Amino acid sequence: MTHERAALPGVQSDPQRAGASLAHRALRAALWTGASAIVVRFSNILVMAIAARIIAPEELGVYALALAVHGFVACFAAWGVTSAIGRLDLDADRLGPTVTTVTLCSSCVVAASMALAAGPIASAFQAPEAVRPIRILAVVVVIQVMSAVPAAQIQRAFRQEVAFRANVIGFVFGSATLLPLATMIHGAEAFAWSRVAAGLAIGLTMVLSLDTRYRPGWEAQFVGPLLRFGVPAAVGSLLSQLVLNVDILIIGRAMSTADLGYYMLAFNICLWPTAALGAVMDQVVLPAFSAVRRDDGDLRSTVSRAVRTVALVACPIGGFTFAFAHPLIETVYGGKWLTAAPVLSVLAAYGVLYVLGKLFDNIMIASGKTITMFVVQATVLVVLVPILIVGVRVGGLVGVGVGHILAILLVTMPAYAVAIRRATGAGIGVILRALSRPALAAVAAAGVALVATEGLTNPLAKLAVGGLVGLVVYVAVVGPQLLQLFPGRLADKRILVLATTWPLMAAKRLRQAGVDAPPWRS
Template identity: 35%
Template sequence: MTTLNGQDPTLGNRAASATLWGGVNMALGRVVQFATTIIVARLMAPEHFGALAVAIVVQTVATNMAELGATASLARGTGDPDKIAPTVFSIALVTSGIMTASAIVLAPSLAAAFDDPAATPVIQVLSITILLQGIGAVPSTMVWREFLQKPRVVVDLCSLVTVLVLVVPMALDGWGAMALAWSRVGGQLVAMAGYWMITPKRYAPGFDRVAAVEILRLGMPLAMANLVVFVTLNVDYLLIGRMLDPTALGLYLLAFNLAGLPSSVITAVIRATAVPTFGRLYSEGTLGALASKFVTGVSYCAFPISAMVTALAHPLIVTAYGGAWAPAGIALATLGVFGATRILVELFADLSVGAGRTGWLFWVQVAWLATLTPALFLGITWWGIAGAGIAHAAVACLVVIPVYVTSLTSVLHTSAWKLLRGSIRPLVAASLAGAAAWLATQGMANPAMALAAGTLVGSVLYVLLTFRQGQQLVAEVRGLLRVKAGTPGPSIAGRPESAGQR
């Protein structure tokens, strides 16, 4: 059975349900994570967060190289998992083990590169999570592939609660950055066990040479692109650690994580279903007609949040973490702009993976890194941690987004105007709302009152300026829910804007 657009309604139903539960998962997860950060920030000094930042850089780069992008073939949902999952498991297990061992052995040198020797044991402990993620790579991908977001809520929430339960007594006992590292290991262990319990089918390691060739053909460019993008997103930590001091790095880490909170929530909700949905839509020939709708929806949600973070950076930092962290506010103000652009970049990358076009992603990331590194050096030299935020925002807006749009238009056979036109109104409205929120808080001495007043003013103005577009988006969501419930309504695709296929 298909809809009027020729799309399988089962995919729309499953994607809608998974997106709903993915949103619930992210909302609960971010609330717990935010609460944990607030508690820990009031128990630890900024330099402890600096040591954690160094360890996270190493862990992130190693994790995203560990399975060589092999899970992408499994996640797309277009192949037989019985044929490819055992080989994916073997690749992930071997490479994650090598990466874990390498991180442990090279930890002193890696910490020295950041000019923070205290980070050595933190890197070694946190590297355990690389192996745990490799062991759970196939189960977690199968949960993703089959849209099992409802049981995943329980797993992810248990993982986050484990982190909270472990980190607080350790921090009170004076463990410092090691409390942050060991609590993350505990949380990852719980997550790995949970995915093995809820996966629709369990696989043992195996190896098929033909499957391995196809897996690595798709996965290796993605792995290389991921390596470059995570180096890109962490080169600021390296430069700040070398050019400033651990306290500045800790302040910047807190600001970067807070600025990235909206983007992490929205992209995580999208990625709950994005790659498997985009992969199936591409196979059906409807992905090209839908890309602009995804861009519009993401922009509508992301831009106002980032505008509020930018406009209310100082009262937000002080209200959440206390006056000791106030110097991080200036970095948060500039990083808020980068948060919005990062959401679009993540969506563009998922569209490319869904279409099976991963090769050019690597070169996009190379261009990003090549332009960001000198920009960061100059920004940090001139303006300290605030300059790092300025560099991120400038490069993302002036280089990365244009390059992505140029590449995507050729892959999806559309124009830049069609792809981005739905995001123009949210961008203008969010900018005006942010300016109004900032003006409303000038002269207010109480940070909490300023945060509340600015949020209210900015939110109301944004809703008024985008009311008609918001109504249209709500109508489309209701249409999705009617289809999910089995009543007549538009398909998940809506009506294609043109007859062309992307």
């Protein structure tokens, strides 16, 4: 039993009764969360495609700086204690009031500090236009943390349909704020105010959907254990944000805000696998893995299934992004952003590796190994900073992308492989076997799609033909594994069975025909 589980109030359950229920609830939650992420992501792509034709690259670069500052500060706004509410092996009703008090007080202090430091931070990056966006995003810190406990309650209950509804409502309010303001004020400020509007809408929707709302309270006996559990996770999240955003800081110091704008666009596109899967993992992995641990389930096979599931979705997105970076940017965002295409091709691989890292982060938190997560992130940061500094000087934006990939392959993934093995028994062999088929299928699909579109000049035609050809090739290789991702009722639908297993059936028919009447033997 871990230190956190011994110190914080726990709950008991019947493993046999909980197993099937947990699997059903987790799958339902994953589908809702995936739908939410996909709908919101595609909607954001549409809005960003419109905004990219209004704002300049320099304005997006300023917003990137402000958003990086917000990401760092937000890590300590709740001190990581809300994760305790999401764990099914802990008593949320006893912890809720104390967690609420900690998050409310800390968020106000942290946000005020962020607003006061906006001027010096902007001056350090020679970007005075960033002062107001930073201060606006300080308001977002308070809003997000005030809804953090309700979000953890929804996560715990696997009520991801509420999160879906909240995200859609938040997107509507955020977009309705962004597009008009982008034509009237500085683009970075318009983006920041849209985050305020979206955060308010999401928070209110979640709070109003809860059956139980925790009022501020205080039980001193829980504060120490909560902080011992949460602070390493918060520091780990901070280090994760540093790993994620240190490139923004380095580019901001070494290059122009326009270059930073190009890089941010490419980086956001490369994280499409995370957009599709990150929300699912954040909402489902923590409660599901903690429940498997509580019930003494098979963690090794659970890790294998989780890695395979992530790879089946992330690898084809990364392969397509790598192969069609130029037509993708030109079609969606316009020709003035084509400078971002070369670095996007490099960052496509980073997007796949990053989403796997998020999965491992969640497994570490669910296993109570927050110190391990901290050590991994600290090690990565120490290695990453000099690599990125050399990369930006030698290769500009592309050099930064290559630096990210080298750091992940040389440090992050080996470190996580060791940590995951110790926590769950799933070693590097288990992880590589789960990854191999989706990765090879994605490479094959991207290669065939490139060959099929070689003679096309229209970027939209390239995307359409390449996407269709790549999809057919990918499904032909991993179809049966894809079919396993669907719930039972959908997986039994004839159209899905035919779409995902036709290559196997065709091969079987050919073998039977060869045995029955081999023409070369007649």
